[in-house]
Amino acid sequence: MITLRGLTKRFGATVAVDALTVDVAPGRVTGFLGPNGAGKSTTMRMILGLDRPTAGQALIGGRAYRELRRPLHEVGALLDARAIHPARAGRAHLLAMARSNGIPARRVDEVLDTVGLDGRAAAKPGRTLSLGMGQRLGIAGALLGDPPVLMFDEPVNGLDPDGVRWVRQLMRSLADQGRTVFVSSHLMSEMQLTADQLVVIGRGRLLADAPIDDVIAGSAVAVRVRSPHPDGLATLATRLAATGATVEPAGPDELTVTGTTVDRVGDLAYELGVRLHELSPHGASLEQAFMELTADSVEYAGGPTGSGAR
Amino acid sequence: MSTSTLPDTRPAPAAFRGAVAAEWTKLFSVRTTWWTALAGLLLMAASAGQLAIYAANDNTNDDPTDDRGIVAVGSVLIDSVELTQYAVLALGLLAITAEFTSGTIRTTLQCTPSRGRVLLAKAVVAGTVTFALGLLLGGVGALIARPVLGEWGRAPAGDTIADIVALATYLALVSVLALGLGAALRSAVLTLTVLFATLMIVPLSLQEPDIAVLNRIADVFPGVAGTHFLAGDTEPYPGAVGLLLLAGWAGAALLLGRAALRRRDA
Numbered sequence: 309m310i311t312l313r314g315l316t317k318r319f320g321a322t323v324a325v326d327a328l329t330v331d332v333a334p335g336r337v338t339g340f341l342g343p344n345g346a347g348k349s350t351t352m353r354m355i356l357g358l359d360r361p362t363a364g365q366a367l368i369g370g371r372a373y374r375e376l377r378r379p380l381h382e383v384g385a386l387l388d389a390r391a392i393h394p395a396r397a398g399r400a401h402l403l404a405m406a407r408s409n410g411i412p413a414r415r416v417d418e419v420l421d422t423v424g425l426d427g428r429a430a431a432k433p434g435r436t437l438s439l440g441m442g443q444r445l446g447i448a449g450a451l452l453g454d455p456p457v458l459m460f461d462e463p464v465n466g467l468d469p470d471g472v473r474w475v476r477q478l479m480r481s482l483a484d485q486g487r488t489v490f491v492s493s494h495l496m497s498e499m500q501l502t503a504d505q506l507v508v509i510g511r512g513r514l515l516a517d518a519p520i521d522d523v524i525a526g527s528a529v530a531v532r533v534r535s536p537h538p539d540g541l542a543t544l545a546t547r548l549a550a551t552g553a554t555v556e557p558a559g560p561d562e563l564t565v566t567g568t569t570v571d572r573v574g575d576l577a578y579e580l581g582v583r584l585h586e587l588s589p590h591g592a593s594l595e596q597a598f599m600e601l602t603a604d605s606v607e608y609a610g611g612p613t614g615s616g617a618r
Numbered sequence: 619m620s621t622s623t624l625p626d627t628r629p630a631p632a633a634f635r636g637a638v639a640a641e642w643t644k645l646f647s648v649r650t651t652w653w654t655a656l657a658g659l660l661l662m663a664a665s666a667g668q669l670a671i672y673a674a675n676d677n678t679n680d681d682p683t684d685d686r687g688i689v690a691v692g693s694v695l696i697d698s699v700e701l702t703q704y705a706v707l708a709l710g711l712l713a714i715t716a717e718f719t720s721g722t723i724r725t726t727l728q729c730t731p732s733r734g735r736v737l738l739a740k741a742v743v744a745g746t747v748t749f750a751l752g753l754l755l756g757g758v759g760a761l762i763a764r765p766v767l768g769e770w771g772r773a774p775a776g777d778t779i780a781d782i783v784a785l786a787t788y789l790a791l792v793s794v795l796a797l798g799l800g801a802a803l804r805s806a807v808l809t810l811t812v813l814f815a816t817l818m819i820v821p822l823s824l825q826e827p828d829i830a831v832l833n834r835i836a837d838v839f840p841g842v843a844g845t846h847f848l849a850g851d852t853e854p855y856p857g858a859v860g861l862l863l864l865a866g867w868a869g870a871a872l873l874l875g876r877a878a879l880r881r882r883d884a
Contacts, residue, residue: 357731358724359883374731377628385728391721393648400647401725408640408729410632434720449725 309334309488310355310457314364317350317512324350326512327364332490332505334456337483339503339520340492343602347512348492349387352461356385368457380409380453386460389442392434398445399430405449419448424474439466447478457488464498476502496598500524510602523601530590531565531573532558540582547576562586630735637730637739641713645743650712655751658705659758665698666759670766677770691773692781694763695756696848699785700818703792706751707813710744710793714875715806724884733879737801737872741794748793752786781848787861788844791868792817795840798871802878817841840867 310332317325325347332338342348353359355366357373365372368383376382392401402416420430423444429437430445437445443466450458460479464472479502483489493499499506499520506523508516516523535541538561545555545563553568565573570589577584645651673694676684714737717723730736760782764773800809817840824836836842837854840863847860 353724353883356724356728358727360881376731377630377633379731380729387724387728388721391724393644393716393720393722395648395650396644397647400643401722404640404643404647405725405729407643408636408726410628410636 309369310459310490311367311370312351312355312364313367315351315354315361315366316363317347317354317359318362323512325354325361325509328509328512328514329364330507330514330517332488332507334488335483335486336504337479337489337491337502338505338507339499340490340507340509341494341496341499341598342492342509342515344494345511346509346602348509349461350512351509352385352387352459352490352492355459356383356387358387378409378453380405380411380455382453382455383457383459384450384453384455385458386443386446386450386463388461389439389446389466392437392442392445394435395433397431397433398425398437398441399427401434401445402430402449402452406452409453411452415452419451422451423448440468440471443467443471443475447475456486457490458482459490461492462494463491464493464495472498508598508601515601531568531570532586532588532590533563533565533573533577533584534561534586535577535582535584536561537583540580543580544573544577544582547580548573551576564590633730633732634735634739637735638742640726640729641739641743645709645713645747648716650716651709651747654705654708654712657708658702658751658755661702661705662698662755662759663762665701666694666763667766669694669697670763670771674767674770686770688772689767689770690777690781691760691763691767691771692778693849694767694771695759695781695785696845698759698763699788699848702755703789703817704810704814706748706755706789707793707796709748709751710740710795710797711800711806711809711813713740713744714797714800715804715809718804719806727879727884734876737798737876737879740797741872744793744797745790749786749790752789753782755789756782756785784848784850788848788864791864792840792844794868795864795871798868798873798875801875802871838863840864843867 310330312328312330315325315328316323328351340348340351350359351366354361355368355373368376373379373383392398399416399420402419403413405411406413406416420426425441425444425448429441443463447460447463450460463475467475476498479489479491483504491499491502503520506516506518506520507514508523533541533544535544541561541563545557548555548565548568551568551572554566556564558564570587574584574587577587673686673689676686717726726736727733730739760773760778764771796809796813799812800806803809803812821836821839821842824832834854837846843860843863845860846855847857847864850857851860
């Protein structure tokens with residue numbers, strides 16, 4: 309369980325994270341979505357005690373990270389796949405991590421096996437690792453202490469399709485084992501496939517914290533209506549507009565209706581006796597929901613909000 | 619989850635032992651460590667050889683005012699350290715600045731969130747390794763200087779061993795000083811510049827006009843204090859005071875580094 313209470317981070321005049329209050333629950337994959345510079349990485353760094361919050365707190369199982377004495381047994385995290393000494397072999401990197409927390413060396417080989425890095429890849433110095441191998445090494449490090457809480461910052465970056473599928477399955481199985489899994493991503497489609505719960509932020513503010521199905525359902529659905537009878541279509545358009553829906557002609561025999569549902573358009577067409585050739589919902593994807601949620605927050609993005617590139 | 623209900627009861631000494639083991643693993647898993655040790659060895663061999671040649675030449679040339687008489691091997695070693703230390707202190711320096719450059723400081727602090735514990739573990743490892751390296755350097759320097767000095771040299775076993783141990787202690791403390799400064803300044807180049815100024819440039823400039831009050835100020839600097847300790851001086855203060863001054867500088871640098879690590883974002 310990760311608990312954020314009024315978590316705030318300011319860099320000078322810029323508010324990178326703005327009073328976030330979120331509970332990340334165990335047993336499911338929680339996606340952490342937001343445009344670049346929204347404050348995702350900063351939030352994760354504060355959870356790990358790397359960045360000091362300006363206000364509020366981030367707790368893991370009720371305690372601040374800096375108080376933990378065996379943190380790798382409590383939280384595993386992949387922050388930056390590039391964060392390995394250029395001359396140090398991947399295995400030595402993991403071995404140093406393991407020793408710091410009293411984890412036996414054989415566990416290093418176990419996690420290397422889990423992430424699919426063989427002995428030769430693990431013996432290569434950090435500078436020669438591809439981004440994909442770096443991601444796998446980072447995930448191996450997160451798994452070292454068999455922790456109940458896992459955090460991954462953009463874990464599928466640089467992975468090939470096989471790797472992406474593997475990460476997806478890994479997240480799922482970790483959550484199914486009852487662990488807390490908190491994954492950030494800017495890939496909305498990826499979240500749609502892996503996440504159960506979504507936490508969406510924009511410009512450091514919480515925009516949504518809800519089950520993924522609710523987020524999608526809450527987005528505006530456009531309804532496409534096609535009819536061979538122009539007169540009937542015009543009548544339908546008038547009646548729909550009267551109920552508060554927005555109607556736009558999409559062609560001589562077609563309408564795009566927003567602000568209503570497919571069911572209500574269908575009922576109305578039946579009532580008016582208008583013959584329909586098509587009645588379909590459009591754009592009910594996480595992608596669209598995300599765009600709508602973050603529309604205001606990306607508008608002003610582009611300034612240094614202190615996330616990502618550090 | 620069995621681990622989720624496990625209380626965080628690991629005692630502090632175990633956490634510290636873990637941090638030391640991790641630092642040890644990190645230090646010896648990069649080739650830089652060995653190159654640094656080799657550079658130190660070569661510098662020591664060259665310095666000790668050269669200084670021994672100078673001493674022998676001074677005694678054998680025609681100018682009687684140059685005559686240094688019989689020179690102790692230990693004094694050649696102590697003079698050789700002035701240059702050699704810059705290779706050796708890199709071990710302490712890089713232990714922290716390389717972490718900032720590569721971003722591994724975040725991994726390190728994830729594994730050991732206590733900043734003081736991380737820095738102390740690094741100090742123990744860097745101090746131990748540079749002490750051992752210092753013993754090796756002293757031995758090699760003595761083996762080179764003794765035959766070069768020939769009839770003009772003397773190397774009583776007890777004194778020479780004491781000099782070598784003192785030299786190793788000096789190097790260990792200077793590398794801890796470098797570590798602490800590196801944690802505060804983060805950049806290797808900046809830290810090396812500050813070290814060069816503190817160990818050599820500033821005290822030399824202070825001593826240059828030979829004004830009593832400026833000399834007294836220079837005596838407090840770590841490099842000068844270390845020299846008084848190594849030389850076993852009685853003036854301006856006993857050698858032991860020099861050792862304490864140098865240790866104080868190293869301790870202060872660690873405290874400064876810890877404060878910086880605690881306060882600043884990683």
